[in-house]
Amino acid sequence: MGDEDWEAEIIKPHMSSYVPVFEKERYSSGANGDTFNRTPASSSEMDDGPSGRDHFMRSGFASGRSLGNRDADSSPVAPSKSSILYTSKGFSNNKFEEGDSSGFWRQSSNDCEDNQTRNRGFSKRGGYQDGNDSEASGSSRRGGRGGFRGRRGGFGLGSSNSEYEQDEGMQRAGGLFGSRRPTLSGAEQCVTGNGDTYQSRSGSGSGRGGYKGLNEEVITGSGKNSWKSEAEGGESGDTQGPKVTYIPPPPPEDEDSIFAHYQTGINFDKYDTILVEVSGHDAPPAILTFEEANLCQTLNNNIAKAGYTKLTPVQKYSIPIILAGRDLMACAQTGSGKTAAFLLPILAHMMRDGITASRFKDLQEPECIIVAPTRELINQIYLEARKFSFGTCVRAVVIYGGTQLGHSIRQIVQGCNILCATPGRLMDIIGKEKIGLRQVKYLVLDEADRMMDMGFGPEMRKLISCPGMPSKEQRQTLMFSATFPEEIQKLAGEFLKSDYLFVAVGQVGGACRDVQQTILQVGQYSKREKLVEILRNIGDERTMVFVETKKKADFIATFLCQEKISTTSIHGDREQREREQALGDFRCGKCPVLVATSVAARGLDIENVQHVINFDLPSTIDEYVHRIGRTGRCGNTGRAISFFDPESDNHLAQPLVKVLSDAQQDVPAWLEEIAFSTYVPGFSGSARGNVFASVDTRKNYQGKNTLNTAGFSSSQAPNPVDDESWD
Numbered sequence: 001m002g003d004e005d006w007e008a009e010i011i012k013p014h015m016s017s018y019v020p021v022f023e024k025e026r027y028s029s030g031a032n033g034d035t036f037n038r039t040p041a042s043s044s045e046m047d048d049g050p051s052g053r054d055h056f057m058r059s060g061f062a063s064g065r066s067l068g069n070r071d072a073d074s075s076p077v078a079p080s081k082s083s084i085l086y087t088s089k090g091f092s093n094n095k096f097e098e099g100d101s102s103g104f105w106r107q108s109s110n111d112c113e114d115n116q117t118r119n120r121g122f123s124k125r126g127g128y129q130d131g132n133d134s135e136a137s138g139s140s141r142r143g144g145r146g147g148f149r150g151r152r153g154g155f156g157l158g159s160s161n162s163e164y165e166q167d168e169g170m171q172r173a174g175g176l177f178g179s180r181r182p183t184l185s186g187a188e189q190c191v192t193g194n195g196d197t198y199q200s201r202s203g204s205g206s207g208r209g210g211y212k213g214l215n216e217e218v219i220t221g222s223g224k225n226s227w228k229s230e231a232e233g234g235e236s237g238d239t240q241g242p243k244v245t246y247i248p249p250p251p252p253e254d255e256d257s258i259f260a261h262y263q264t265g266i267n268f269d270k271y272d273t274i275l276v277e278v279s280g281h282d283a284p285p286a287i288l289t290f291e292e293a294n295l296c297q298t299l300n301n302n303i304a305k306a307g308y309t310k311l312t313p314v315q316k317y318s319i320p321i322i323l324a325g326r327d328l329m330a331c332a333q334t335g336s337g338k339t340a341a342f343l344l345p346i347l348a349h350m351m352r353d354g355i356t357a358s359r360f361k362d363l364q365e366p367e368c369i370i371v372a373p374t375r376e377l378i379n380q381i382y383l384e385a386r387k388f389s390f391g392t393c394v395r396a397v398v399i400y401g402g403t404q405l406g407h408s409i410r411q412i413v414q415g416c417n418i419l420c421a422t423p424g425r426l427m428d429i430i431g432k433e434k435i436g437l438r439q440v441k442y443l444v445l446d447e448a449d450r451m452m453d454m455g456f457g458p459e460m461r462k463l464i465s466c467p468g469m470p471s472k473e474q475r476q477t478l479m480f481s482a483t484f485p486e487e488i489q490k491l492a493g494e495f496l497k498s499d500y501l502f503v504a505v506g507q508v509g510g511a512c513r514d515v516q517q518t519i520l521q522v523g524q525y526s527k528r529e530k531l532v533e534i535l536r537n538i539g540d541e542r543t544m545v546f547v548e549t550k551k552k553a554d555f556i557a558t559f560l561c562q563e564k565i566s567t568t569s570i571h572g573d574r575e576q577r578e579r580e581q582a583l584g585d586f587r588c589g590k591c592p593v594l595v596a597t598s599v600a601a602r603g604l605d606i607e608n609v610q611h612v613i614n615f616d617l618p619s620t621i622d623e624y625v626h627r628i629g630r631t632g633r634c635g636n637t638g639r640a641i642s643f644f645d646p647e648s649d650n651h652l653a654q655p656l657v658k659v660l661s662d663a664q665q666d667v668p669a670w671l672e673e674i675a676f677s678t679y680v681p682g683f684s685g686s687a688r689g690n691v692f693a694s695v696d697t698r699k700n701y702q703g704k705n706t707l708n709t710a711g712f713s714s715s716q717a718p719n720p721v722d723d724e725s726w727d
């Protein structure tokens with residue numbers, strides 16, 4: 001199929017539409033039967049642990065800072081029988097808390113605007129019902145009443161963040177339900193702080209740095225359809241939906257831009273003290289320096305040009321594991337260098353294998369496929385791949401939804417060794433027979449917990465069972481994330497060889513300690529006022545404001561513009577060109593405030609984000625950890641302020657207390673009180689409770705430890721079917 005076929009475009013304006021993906025499929029969560037082996041201690045430094053923790057503590061409930069204090073630096077860990085810890089200096093310590101009673105408690109958020117509208121008094125038309133703007137002041141009594149109510153979904157795996165599904169799914173299904181674009185009530189056009197316009201639909205202007213409206217160019221497609229995934233459709237234009245014509249601008253080619261980076265922060269060296277656990281058989285020893293990795297000269301040059309002089313813990317452990325050809329599941333804090341941890345050893349392998357430059361071909365067969373859940377994140381990973389492969393014959397390509405399919409194909413046919421893709425676009429391209437899978441040696445799932453949950457799990461399964469895809473025994477599969485709920489880990493056996501290694505870096509809950517976390521009790525109707533107050537104090541410092549729905553993102557962005565605060569927004573209802581513009585304006589500081597939904601919660605690495613504000617708390621603690629991880633990256637410090645509304649957020653009190661305590665943050669007394677009043681024995685609302693961000697669930701399958709983190713035996717663990725009864 002020639003390129004021209006993809007160019008037959010009839011440009012038509014349209015309103016973006018989406019159909020939320022309601023994925024009903026449930027996963028079986030059987031044990032994979034893999035054996036678990038602890039990595040032997042390699043040195044003598046011991047860290048102490050909370051050996052005498054009380055019941056609440058084991059349940060993910062801490063009574064303030066003192067109980068939650070588990071600073072690896074200051075609190076030596078008492079040896080226990082279960083596992084071996086290492087600091088990233090290579091010292092071993094011994095701590096693993098058995099019988100962790102934190103429950104896996106993933107809530108459904110679904111970005112359900114109707115629900116949000118009802119629950120939060122947010123007008124469905126986009127207006128904010130502000131009749132009673134008095135703060136629903138935070139008596140913990142009220143919180144207590146709430147218990148675990150307020151959100152349905154309870155145990156449902158990954159039904160949260162349907163924003164992501166929309167990210168890949170909505171445009172493919174475009175048009176079916178008509179436009180669901182939010183209406184910016186009362187603010188058809190407003191002015192940002194720097195005089196830019198923030199426009200609604202008409203979108204004829206292009207206010208610099210402002211919030212631009214919609215005027216998406218689309219092409220109606222004639223169907224060319226050779227293979228189809230369930231979720232695809234409109235995005236490729238093969239079905240009845242409109243085609244997208246957006247062609248992202250090429251990234252800058254000059255060396256300075258390719259290697260542009262920000263400085264590591266004052267706490268970068270503290271990474272050395274973070275505890276690391278490696279589990280599984282025969283783990284290769286960690287390396288302490290880049291030189292020990294024995295990479296080729298070109299790679300070393302690129303590492304130096306990128307400003308990397310020292311390995312982060314996840315890199316120290318993951319690089320030798322990947323170089324040894326082992327499958328890996330790695331869990332490490334936000335902003336601690338996971339991307340380079342997989343890219344560098346993969347590139348090293350490719351160079352050692354003497355990879356040949358790929359040529360122009362109609363069917364490309366990449367050696368490496370990297371998938372990530374959002375377009376902006378996969379683009380970022382691609383830029384990292386391009387940086388580290390600079391000067392080699394390895395060619396990285398990125399493809400993602402919301403862009404013209406023909407453009408993706410043109411990128412691919414020019415040669416492709418590393419394909420960075422979002423799942424929907426990847427499956428589309430495979431269906432078009434532009435990508436063959438026979439040569440795949442490395443499959444990387446970044447934000448792997450997200451990639452395997454209900455949103456993307458089915459697509460990922462299709463990918464690994466696509467014709468030509470080497471079996472897991474024949475390829476190397478790598479999974480990275482800052483969070484790894486146990487139930488999701490159990491699914492990993494499908495993707496990983498049974499002897500995969502598990503690397504866990506860091507503390508319970510995985511929140512980065514370089515982020516100063518503050519929880520404020522703010523009722524729904526006082527949030528805007530509080531937000532403006534905070535933003536005025538912050539001044540021009542870069543701030544991400546997270547809200548729960550796309551409509552609200554539009555509304556709050558509009559509101560802030562009206563308040564003369566330069567703001568832009570990113571969410572799944574914005575066209576891709578708008579999303580990229582928004583991110584660009586935020587990155588360069590033109591708009592220092594970015595209002596975002598969960599689509600921006602994971603992975604995005606933006607220099608100088610000093611503040612994250614959770615205008616709405618997310619529905620899960622994992623998402624909270626990812627969101628606040630947009631600041632405090634790579635040893636820099638950051639601040640996160642979260643508005644806790646007792647009317648809707650009580651289910652998060654307990655896991656929040658845990659996350660705050662473990663990151664040595666102050667825990668407000670009122671939050672403890674709510675956590676206490678909503679405490680349910682055996683359920684903590686968190687999949688947490690161990691000293692590590694996550695633990696290797698294979699431990700639970702060996703008869704040695706039959707407790708999962710909720711304190712249930714595996715067979716007792718709540719089933720997603722029971723979701724409704726958990727409210």
Ligand SMILES: Nc1ncnc2c1ncn2[C@@H]1O[C@H](COP(=O)(O)OP(=O)(O)OP(=O)(O)O)[C@@H](O)[C@H]1O
Nearest residue numbers: 308310311312334335336337338339482603605634
């Ligand atoms: N060894 C290193 N030395 C200096 N900078 C590094 C090093 N490793 C990574 N970085 C930089 O740190 C930043 C964060 O890295 P990265 O985005 O890979 O984090 P991450 O762990 O994937 O975070 P997240 O969980 O949010 O996805 C990037 O700007 C990256 O270039």
